Amino acid sequence: MTGNPNNLSSATRRRRCLEISGAVFASAVLFYFATSLRPTWWLLWLAPVPLLWLAPQISRRAAFFAAFVAWFIGDLSQWDYFRHSIELPLLFITIVFGLRSLIFALGVLFARGFFRAGRLAAGAFAFPVYWVTLEYLTETASPDGTFGNLAYTQMNFLPVIQIASITGIWGISFIVFLFAGATAALLTGTGGKAQRRAVAVAAGGIVCATLIYGEWRARVAPSSSNRARITLLAKDVPIRTYLAEQSKQFELMREYAGELRRIPTGTTDAVVLPEKIGRFSEDALPAIDALFGAAAADAHCGILVGLVRQTPAGNFNEARFYSPHGKLQAQYDKHHLLPIERCNPGFARVVLDEPSGKVGA
DSSP states (O other), X not given: OOOOGGGSOHHHHHHHHHHHHHHHHHXXXXXXXXXXXXXXXXXXXXXXXXXXXXXXXXXXXXXHHHHHHHHHHHHGGGHHIIIIISOOOHHHHHHHHHHHHHHHHHHHHHHHHHHHTTOHHHHHHHHHHHXXXXXXXXXXXXXXXTTTOGGGGGTTOHHHHTTHHHHOTHHHHHHHHHHHHHHHHHHSOOSOHHHHHHHHHHHHHHXXXXXXXXXXXXXXXXXXXXXXXXXXXXXXXXHHHHHSOHHHHHHHHHHHXXXXXXXXXXXXXXXXXXXXXXXXXXXXXXXXXXXXXHHHHXXXXXXXXXXXXXXXXXXXXXXXXEOTTSOEEEEEEOSSOOGGGOOBOOOOOOEEEETTEEEEO
C-alpha cells in the first residue's frame, strides 16, 4: 500500500496519474458499452475491475473521484434515451446520473476499506453485497420498479439470467459484480496465499455453480403441457401516427389485425403487440375489442394489445388480452410508469389460468 501521496516523487506521481487516468478511461468505456440500449453483456463483468484494483493503491479522495467520473461518463450511453426518447428535463437527468455515480463511487470506497485492511475475501464480496442491497431497497420502493437494474444488460447471456428463478433479478447483478470484485481482489496483490486461494475458490465456485445451473436450466425443455409459444409482432410506426387523430390510429389497428390473420394457424399460442400503439377513448373500445376479438378467433390464438385508454379521470397504459375464442379475457393497467407517460398507475394484478400454467402481471 502507498503512504502519504505528498511524499511521492514526481516520477511516481506521474505514473500514478497515468494509472488513474487509464483506470477511469477503461472503466468508463466498458460501462458505456455495457449499459447502452444494446449492451454487450460481458463488458459489465470487467467494467469495475480497473477501479476496484486501483482504489486501495491511491488516496480515498482520488479513488472516489475516479469512480465517480468513470460511472458518469459510462452513464452517457443513456443520454439520448433519457433526453430525447422519454424527454426528461436536463436537470433531472444530471441529478440521476450524479446520484448513480455517487452510489457507485461509495461502493468502490466500501470495498477499498477491506482491501486496505488486508481482508481480501471481505473486499471481494463487499462490492456485490453493497450494490445489490441498494438495488433491492431502492427498487422495491420505487414507482418505476426495477427500471435501470443492471441485470437487464445480461439478457443475451442465458446461463446467468437463469439464477433469477431462485434469487430474483438481483441475483444476476450479484454474480456479475462478485466476479469483478474477486478479480480485482486477486489483482491487488494484497493478502497471503491462503487468502487468495480462498477468494478464488469461494467466488469462482459460486460463479461456476451459477453458470452450470443456468446452462442446465436453459437446455432443459419444459413439458409440452407447460410450454407456451409466444409471437412478438411490431411495425415501424412514426411518432406522428401515435399523435394523430383517432381515425388514423384505427387504420393502424386494422393493419395489425390484418398481419395477425396472416400468422399460420397452430404455430403460436399468443401474439404480443407493442405497448401504447394507439390512444382511444372508452367509447372507441368496443370497436377495438370487436376487431381484435375477431382476429384472435380467426388466428386461433390469444392476442395481447397495448394501448392508452382515455377516460375522464385520466389516461391508463393498458394491456387488453383476447382469448382464442375471440373474447376480451383480461385488462391490465400498468403499475410502474415513467414521468413522460402522463398516465395514471393501475393497482390491480391480473392472473389467468392457462394450459401452460398461471400467467399474469
